Amino acid sequence: MKKKYHYVIVTFLSLFSAAMMYPMAWMLMISFKTNADIRTNKTKFFPEEWTLEGYKTAFAKAPIGHWFANSMFITICITAAVILTSTLIGYVFAKYQFRAKKMMFVLLLATMMVPPQVTMIPRYLMIQKMHLFNTKWALIVPALVSAFSIYLAKQFITDVPDSLCEAAKMDGAGPLRIYWSVILPNIKPAIGSIGIFTAMANWNDYLNPLLMLNDIDKMTLPLGLVIFDSQRTVDLSATMAAAAMIMMPMIIIFILFQKQFIKGMTLSGMK
């Protein structure tokens, strides 16, 4: 069933994709140029002479390794915690009867309506009072429970047949046992989906690190990049090299595992 218009669509989408990729390509090209080259050959896309100068400067002047480790640590802690809390809470909402359940669920959803900007000043003050300011925990602790992920988990867990839970219960399994050996194995795709959403949101977050972190060695990648840019206004080559180093690993991981990624994303939208 290949028709003419299919080719038209492919051509259109190819052009569109090329345009979409232009900024990334530009970043890479600049990162391999010297600053003199950038200044003199403004209209050329490719470097006059390929150089790693920008990368060397970025590596020498910015603690990218620290930033990377911080981002990784924070993202992984939050993602693991959110997967755990959201499936556990979602499980209770999906499979247990208790008083005021409906009201509590509405309350839970209501917390999603509170935009983070509204709470950012009090959160900043609270984190200070809790002596977590300027530590990784300032970012991790407030993010341990996510209403959105609970909602998502609950939708999936509702679909796990009650009979499976009942059967396990007959066999003498306690609630945690059922959670571990019946619920979790049956919602693996959902876990992937929650994990991807949470990880991406926290990996790319800029506002919270900006509020909560001060020391350059404690920063995360997005915040570190902005600071680096502000310190080297005229060194575009190094700035773009830093940007490339910050973006490329994730993009490569995505391309390698894009099937899993896309499947995880898709599931969230179906529920």
Place this chain on the structure above:
Amino acid sequence: MKKRLAAALAFVLSLSLLAGCSGEEKKSGVSSKDDGKTTLTFWCHDNEPWVKAYEEMAEKFEKANPDIKVEIQDYPYEVYNDKIQTALTSSTSGPDVIAVWGGMAPNFIKSDALSEVPEELSKELDEDYMEPTVGIYQKDGKYYGVPMEFNLEYGGMIVNKKLFDEAGISYPETWEELRKTSKEVSKSNGDIVEVKGFEMIDTDALICNYLAMILQQGGQYLQEDNSVNFATEEGVKAMNEILSMVKDGECDLENLTADEYCYNDVYQDKGYMSSVGSWAIGEGTGSYELTYGEDFEYVKVPQYGEDMAFASETGWGIIVPENGKNKNAAWEFVKFFSEPENLVQHNIACNQLPPRKSLLDSEEYKEAMPNVTFLLDILPSGQWMGPYNTSDMRDIFNQMFIDLCQSDNPDVEGALKEASEKITEECQIGYSMD
């Protein structure tokens, strides 16, 4: 595929956990006593030569005071002020001494978190410091900060010697020559001036030059009641002069919108002259690796009016938080820092102008800084910019300027009047200073 994902994740997880643990908490000297020594923590922003100068000062102080240790900690300027605010807020373990930008100081002074300058030192501030340098550090007639420099954004300009030599022209000596040269050498294209003549339109320099131009005509923008009025005869004339530089294509607004300094253009051979403080010399020899005297020079900006006059805002200074554990030792350090013979070395190392009158004819300074001595002569003609939050003031002023530039037949007087009122109302320091 799934196994690969899991394996990759596990690998990354263990890696980051490792890094997370090992990279954790380089313990800073929070404890004030170890082996009977008092440790002072000094905060500054991460300007390399400055940090080095602070370290030298600390070393000298430690030699003179063997029972006190000074630890220098530097932070990126982007987060620096936020960091100070946080430190003042917390009740425990903050820095003992903080270097602060005068423009930001009111934010900290308005709280009651700063320690008052001791009497002895405050007498020196009254007697030996020039007015613009101490202005902002006052509240209710008391001082809460000690200046370390005279901040001057007017008076000197970076010139691109190479471009001047190639064009076979000499540096302008009078204002008329300056404008003429500037017009001749500049090349523009649309919104953009590809080669700039004389530049003074960036966030810092614009208002400083404008105020100097008013004052040099014998005018005044600061009224008796401390309100601001630019809409005077002199104010309108000066504004028209600056607007004509843009209209004539001698310079553009890009540095204003990108929040960058004009001197970058000169260092990149995109401009001939740029008005800026003497500290920018260091950027040329440092970041740009240019040679002074060969690639560029720092010379006097030709005077606009009859008499030398300019307004200057308070520059970098030192504050001591009230919640510090070693306030006495901290003030000892500040006093040591401010001793003329120590301060002058610091000013030299940081490319700063000295704040103390007694240093104006310091041979040591003149010898070390031959290129900026011409500025020392004009320092006494400076007045303080006024009790204003200067960064907010600049935002309003610069926006007005951009609007004027973009309008086809600008109402200069009306715009100046409106901006004056807005600045008076919104930017005046909220607490009483004397």
Place this chain on the structure above:
Amino acid sequence: MKNNRFTAAVLVPSFLFLFMFTAFPVVYGLGISFFDYNPASTENLFLGLENYKRLVRDDVFWEAVKNTVFFGGAAVCANIVITLFLAKIISVLPWKRWKTFFRTILFIPCIAPVVGTSMVWKYGILGTDGGVLNKIAAGFGAAPKNWFLTTLPLMLLIIVYTLWADIGYNVVLFTAGIEGVPKEFDEAAAIDGAGPVRRFLSIKLPLMGRTFAFVAIMTMANYFQMFAQFRIFAPKGGMNNSAMVLTNYIYRTSFISFDMGYASAIAAGLFLIVFVVAMIQNKMMRADWSYE
């Protein structure tokens, strides 16, 4: 099932936690908004409603409200139209490889941090000297423009950037949604003589209602919070605050001017707006959140 002890053991701590970081801060912030609040001071002056009076008179606040709503509205609508279109034309392709390829490419910008890609756009696309826009303009013989001097064009460019950075998500979601609709419906309608556009609008769209509601609500919630690109493109709010949005205004007021009391009043204003928008949205979408 019923197990009150287990239920309580899970829900009590998690709700306490959730409220500690959402409901409590709202109340806390409301409290601060009545003071001239500076955390560094030992005593803060009680102002009563003074901050709110100032808020009502504050032109920058209303400008920021206008911009936030405009940005949210325009960007969400454009996003949904464009992503539905792209998802539709991708889904009709008979080649699986091409489908995957296009979805992957469109998704790549979503993976990168917004601050990073904003920076790339700031220098590479909008850049006065050497940016693509001015190169294209030069191709048409137009003089180069300083885009950061503009008002509406800069805002529109920020919207275009946001779409570039974000359409991948919704394309993926919509493609899945469209492919989830059984083919029979479509074929039946085709036999009845309905054209492809008509078929798409009247058959597929209603059938993928759930995906649609999810996407619309999530995108809306997301866009009202956008901050990073505004910090990069217009850190001070752009020309005459034409690109000032509420998040940036709150940030600037509290963390650059250190006027936390007033910033909290702005935040309260924002909360009210979000609340109203959510109510309207709920009515319009009849969002299918299941509440059992």
